[in-house]
Amino acid sequence: MKKCKINTFGLVMCMLICACTNEVHQQKQPFAKKEQKLTQQVDKLKKQLQQNTTQFAKEKQKLTEQVNQLNKQLQEKNTQFAKEKQKLTEQLVQQQTQKTESRIKELENKIELWRTKSKKFVKLAVKYRKQYQKLKSQYKHQKNNTPRNASVRSNSSLTAEDYSMLRSNSSRSEVNLSPVVQRNVGNQRRGIVNRQREFSKPPYNTERYDFINENKFIHVADDPRSTLSVDVDTASYTNIRRFINQNQMPPKDAVRIEEMINYFNYHYLPPQNDQPFATAIEVGRCLWNEKHRLVRIAIKGKEVKNRPPSNLVFLIDVSGSMSSHKKLPLLVKSLEYLTNNLNQNDKVAIVVYAGAAGLVLPPTMGNNKYEITSALRSLKAGGSTNGGQGIELAYKMAEQNFIDGGINRVVLATDGDFNVGIVHGTLIRYVKEKAKSNIYLSVLGFGRGNYQDSFLEKLTNEANGNYFYIDNFNEAKKVFGKQLAGTLVTIAKDVKIQVEFNPQNVSSYRLIGYENRILSHQDFNNDKKDAGDIGAGHSFTAFYEVVPKNDAQPLVDPLKYQKKKTTSVYTNELMTVKLRYKEPQGTTSKLISKPVENKLEKLSNSFIFASAVTSFGMLLRDSKYKAKMTYDFVLELAESSDIDDQEKREFIQLVKKAKQISR
Numbered sequence: 001m002k003k004c005k006i007n008t009f010g011l012v013m014c015m016l017i018c019a020c021t022n023e024v025h026q027q028k029q030p031f032a033k034k035e036q037k038l039t040q041q042v043d044k045l046k047k048q049l050q051q052n053t054t055q056f057a058k059e060k061q062k063l064t065e066q067v068n069q070l071n072k073q074l075q076e077k078n079t080q081f082a083k084e085k086q087k088l089t090e091q092l093v094q095q096q097t098q099k100t101e102s103r104i105k106e107l108e109n110k111i112e113l114w115r116t117k118s119k120k121f122v123k124l125a126v127k128y129r130k131q132y133q134k135l136k137s138q139y140k141h142q143k144n145n146t147p148r149n150a151s152v153r154s155n156s157s158l159t160a161e162d163y164s165m166l167r168s169n170s171s172r173s174e175v176n177l178s179p180v181v182q183r184n185v186g187n188q189r190r191g192i193v194n195r196q197r198e199f200s201k202p203p204y205n206t207e208r209y210d211f212i213n214e215n216k217f218i219h220v221a222d223d224p225r226s227t228l229s230v231d232v233d234t235a236s237y238t239n240i241r242r243f244i245n246q247n248q249m250p251p252k253d254a255v256r257i258e259e260m261i262n263y264f265n266y267h268y269l270p271p272q273n274d275q276p277f278a279t280a281i282e283v284g285r286c287l288w289n290e291k292h293r294l295v296r297i298a299i300k301g302k303e304v305k306n307r308p309p310s311n312l313v314f315l316i317d318v319s320g321s322m323s324s325h326k327k328l329p330l331l332v333k334s335l336e337y338l339t340n341n342l343n344q345n346d347k348v349a350i351v352v353y354a355g356a357a358g359l360v361l362p363p364t365m366g367n368n369k370y371e372i373t374s375a376l377r378s379l380k381a382g383g384s385t386n387g388g389q390g391i392e393l394a395y396k397m398a399e400q401n402f403i404d405g406g407i408n409r410v411v412l413a414t415d416g417d418f419n420v421g422i423v424h425g426t427l428i429r430y431v432k433e434k435a436k437s438n439i440y441l442s443v444l445g446f447g448r449g450n451y452q453d454s455f456l457e458k459l460t461n462e463a464n465g466n467y468f469y470i471d472n473f474n475e476a477k478k479v480f481g482k483q484l485a486g487t488l489v490t491i492a493k494d495v496k497i498q499v500e501f502n503p504q505n506v507s508s509y510r511l512i513g514y515e516n517r518i519l520s521h522q523d524f525n526n527d528k529k530d531a532g533d534i535g536a537g538h539s540f541t542a543f544y545e546v547v548p549k550n551d552a553q554p555l556v557d558p559l560k561y562q563k564k565k566t567t568s569v570y571t572n573e574l575m576t577v578k579l580r581y582k583e584p585q586g587t588t589s590k591l592i593s594k595p596v597e598n599k600l601e602k603l604s605n606s607f608i609f610a611s612a613v614t615s616f617g618m619l620l621r622d623s624k625y626k627a628k629m630t631y632d633f634v635l636e637l638a639e640s641s642d643i644d645d646q647e648k649r650e651f652i653q654l655v656k657k658a659k660q661i662s663r
Contacts, residue, residue, distance in 0.1 A: 104426075105426065206449070206450045207448070207449065207451045207452070207453065208451075208453060208454040208455070209253040209254045209454055210253060210453075210454045210457065210458075210516070211253055212252075212256070212515050213515060214515065214621065214623060214624070214625075215511050215512065215513070215515055215518075216510065217508045217509065217510045217545075217547065217625075218508060218509060218510065219507070220501045220502075220503045220506050220507060220508060220509065221503060224501045224502075224503055224506075225498060225500050225501075225521050226498070226499045226509065226544070227497070227498045227499075227518070227520065227521050227523065227524050228496070228497055228514050228518055228542070229496055229497075229517045229519055229530075229531035229532045230496070230497065230517075230531065230532040230533075230534060230540050231259070231262070231461075231532045231540075232262050232466065232533075232535065232538045232540050233259050233262070233457075233460065233466055233467040233468070234469075235259060235445055235453070235456075235457070235467045235468055235469035236254065236255060236256035236259035236469075237260040237263040238263070238468070238469040238470070238475055239254055239445070239451075239453065239471070240254060240255060240260070240620065241471060241650075241654060242448065242469070242471040244654055244657050244658050244661065245471075245654075245657070246448075247657075247661055248661070249620070249658065249661055249662060250620060252620070252621050255620045255621045256513060256515075256617075257512055257617035257618065258513035258514045258517075258541075258542070259513075260613050260616070260617045261513070261543070261610055261614060261617075262539065262540060263647075264609070264613065264648065264651075265645075265647070266539060266541065266606035266609070266610060267606065268280060268298050268539055269300060270300050270301075270303060271300070271302050275302070276301065276302055276491040276492040276534070276581065276583075277299050277300055277301045277302060277491070277492060277534060277581075278299070278300045278302075279297070279298065279577070279579065279594065280300075281296065281297055281298070281577055281594060281596050282295070282298070282601055282607055283295050283574060283596060283597075283598075283599065283600060283601055284600060284602075284603045284607055285603070286545055287608070287611045287615070287637060288611075288615055288618075288626070288627045288628070288629050288633070289545070289627050291547075292545055292546060292547055292548070293545075293548060293574075293600070294544070294546070294607075294611065295543065295544040295546055295575070295596070296541060296542070296543055296607055296610065297497065297499075297541070297542045297543075297544070297577060298540065298541050299495075299534065299539065299540040299541075299579075300537075300538075300539055300540075301486070301491050301534045301535060301536055301538040302491055303536055304485045304489050304491070304536040304537070307407070307484075307485055307489060308403075308405060308489065309345040309346060309347075309406040309407070310342065310345070310346040310347070310366070310403075310406060310407040310409070310488060311347050311401045311402060311403045311406060311407065311409070312342075312346065312347065312348050312349070312407070312409055312410075312411060312488075313348075313349045313350075313351060313394045313395075313397045313398045313409075313410045313411065314335055314348065314349070314350045314376075314411050315351050315352075315353070315390055315391060315394040315410055315411065315413070315414075316331065316350065316351070316352045316360075316379060316413050316414075317352075317354075317412075317413060318352045318353070318354050318380065318381050318382070319353070319354040319381065319382070319417070320354070320381055320382050321381075321417045321447075321450055322381040322414070322446070322447070323381040323382070324447055326447055326448065326471075327381070327415060327446045327447040328379065328381045328446075330446060330473065330476070331413045331444070331446050331470070332376045332377060332379060334444065334470055334473065334476035334479075335376055336373050336376055336377075337476055337480050337481065338476075338480035338484070339366070339372045339373060339376075340369065341480060341481065341484055342369075343366050343367060344365055344366060344367040345366065346365070346366030347363045347365060347366065347401055347403075348361070348363070348364050348372050349361055349362060349364070349397045349398075349401070350372070350375050351390055351393050351394045351397060352390065353390025353391075353393075354381075354382060357390040357392070357393045358393075359393065359397070360378070360379070361375040363397070363400075363401045391410070391412070391430065392430070394412075395410060395431075395434050395439060398439045399437065399439065402439070405585075407440075407488050407489060408438060408439045409439065409440045409441065409488060410439065410441050411444065412441060412443045412444065412459075413444040414443075414444075414445070414446070414456070415445065415446055415447040415451050415452065416451060416452030416453065416455050416456040417451075427459070428458055428459055431462055431463035432462040432463065432530075434463070435463045435464045435465075435530070438584075438585065440463070440464060440465055440490060440533070441460065441463035441464070441465030442465055442466050442467075442487060443456050443459060443460045443466070443467045443468070444468050444470055444479075445467070445468065445469040445470065446469075446470055453469075457516075461516070461532075462530075464493065464494075464530060464532070464533050465533075466487065466533075466535065483537070483538075485535070485536040485537055486535035486536050488535070489535055489536040490533045490536075490584050491534055491535065491536050491584065492533065492534045492581040492582065492583070492584070493533045493582050493583075493584055493586075494529070494532075494533070494580070494581065494582045494589065495532055495534055495581040496519060496523070496529075496531045496579065496580045496581075496589075497577065497578070498524040498578045498579075498580075499575055499576070499577050499578075500575060500576045500578070501546070501575045502573050502574055502575055502576075502598070503549075504549065504571055505548065505549050505571070505573070505598045506546055506547070506548065506574065507547045507548065507549050508546075509545065510544065510545045511542065511543075511544055512542075512543040512545060512618075513542075513543075513614075513617070514542065519531070524578070527582070527587065527589050534581075541610055543610070543611075543614055546574070571598075572597060573595050573596065573597060573598060574596045574597065574598040575595075575596050576593060576594065576595050577593070577594045577595075577596060578591065578592065578593045579591070579592040579593075605642045605643050606641070608637055608640060608641040609637070609638060609641035609643050609648060611637055612634050612635075612637035612638040612641065613638075613651065615629050615633065615634045615637060616651075616655055616658075619631065619634065619658075631656075631658060631659035632659075634655050635652060635655055635656065638651060638652050638655065639652065
């Protein structure tokens with residue numbers, strides 16, 4: 001019975017479980033369908049998303065390629081535009097340059113034309129003025145010895161055409177014709193023929209010198225720096241000597257004080273190391289103004305024992321203006337002396353110019369002295385002066401025979417009277433451009449009467465050359481003998497000096513001379529700016545006249561509205577001297593800096609003699625800063641310097657002669 005109950009219970013339980021299972025299965029079945037449906041929807045969305053992502057990536061890649069292509073096209077357009085812009089700019093600059101050069105050349109040709117006309121007119125005016133004086137004298141004599149009603153006959157050679165020419169040029173001349181001369185011309189117009197007498201051609205002087213605006217005192221508060229290019233030329237001193245030896249005082253602007261000072265040898269100490277030059281600075285009392293100080297900056301170039309091989313081109317003026325015995329004959333003798341100091345390592349060519357240029361001697365070895373001297377002695381003067389064509393040919397010969405590491409130099413010998421060919425401005429630009437090719441220029445000036453110092457000095461400065469005036473054979477022997485290495489060998493180029501004065505100890509200062517060698521302050525550090533060169537063994541001297549701070553009466557008033565400068569902490573320094581230079585073949589400058597102590601030193605004999613030369617120059621220029629200078633004062637300084645050599649004895653005699661002439 002019990003067993004039957006248990007089975008029945010189990011059966012019931014099984015039935016219940018089955019019923020529950022069926023019910024759960026029935027309830028779960030709709031959810032499974034929904035889940036399956038949702039899964040399908042999700043799969044479908046994933047598939048669509050994947051398709052959309054792929055399509056987006058393709059579109060993105062396509063757009064990126066389009067953007068890159070557009071950027072490339074834009075870059076090409078920009079490059080093309082830049083090239084076209086540069087091309088147009090270059091064309092515009094070229095057109096403007098050509099137009100400017102054409103205008104400059106046109107103006108220079110006009111200037112040269114008027115210069116030639118003016119020179120001819122001056123000669124004619126002088127001639128007619130002389131004739132007028134003689135005519136006037138004859139007229140007075142005839143008037144005193146001829147009856148009142150008799151007609152006066154003149155011996156003047158003035159023609160009606162000459163009178164018309166003078167009338168047409170009267171606005172450009174101060175020459176006036178007297179009524180007597182005008183009446184004589186009127187007689188010629190009316191057919192009255194006068195007997196003519198030959199008159200000797202009067203002497204005339206057409207020498208040219210640039211105006212020199214003397215350096216003034218500068219207040220340190222306004223500008224504490226002074227910047228200049230070195231200059232070792234000596235032409236002015238020998239030219240002054242020529243005037244005084246001819247019993248004439250030189251023109252004021254022929255006196256360049258720096259060239260007078262640099263003519264003499266002060267026996268400065270040479271450099272002790274590998275430096276190209278040594279510097280020495282001396283501070284002393286100013287001998288012509290006890291309240292002031294005088295600062296001497298000295299440079300001494302190193303000597304060269306073994307001169308490098310030389311490639312020399314003698315460029316010789318054989319025009320008609322060189323016929324004087326003090327010109328071409330002295331020139332030939334001078335260059336013969338130079339030839340005797342050359343050797344088998346040197347080469348010489350000779351180019352001449354008059355109406356045209358020509359090669360007289362092709363490059364010849366220096367030991368063939370007979371050939372060179374024979375070519376020199378064959379030269380004759382005659383014709384006009386086409387110096388521009390000659391210089392072009394000379395530089396061409398120097399370039400064709402260029403010696404690497406050697407001396408390459410054109411030696412120009414002339415009176416400077418270029419009257420045909422390239423005009424002065426173009427010629428100066430030409431030699432300035434050629435100086436960049438390391439072909440240097442030496443200029444030898446000769447003669448008097450038409451000597452063109454103004455042009456020759458400009459030419460030398462722009463060509464980075466050296467400039468000498470040869471007034472006698474002894475000067476030629478000095479330039480081409482004792483100083484041959486300095487004349488030919490450059491040991492440092494583009495040498496510049498900048499002095500900064502201490503405002504705590506200096507009130508004002510003045511650079512004596514070097515008026516045409518002043519540089520702007522920014523040019524000191526600019527290696528592209530040309531400056532002077534120093535030759536082997538050359539000496540350079542510059543004087544600054546300094547007004548100390550405690551001077552009660554400064555020569556320059558300070559600016560009223562300018563802010564005061566800060567006080568220097570270097571109380572024991574008077575100034576600082578800086579020098580820049582380049583090696584002969586270099587392009588980058590080197591710097592030397594030296595502070596100068598604020599103390600007076602015992603004056604050396606060379607300092608005293610250089611002060612005497614400076615004083616003489618200031619007297620000749622009639623400087624407003626000469627104070628109470630006299631020729632006796634100059635003589636006293638020179639004689640007290642205790643220096644005895646031929647050049648300094650000659651200087652003393654020159655001062656004595658100038659004293660006599662000036663009375």
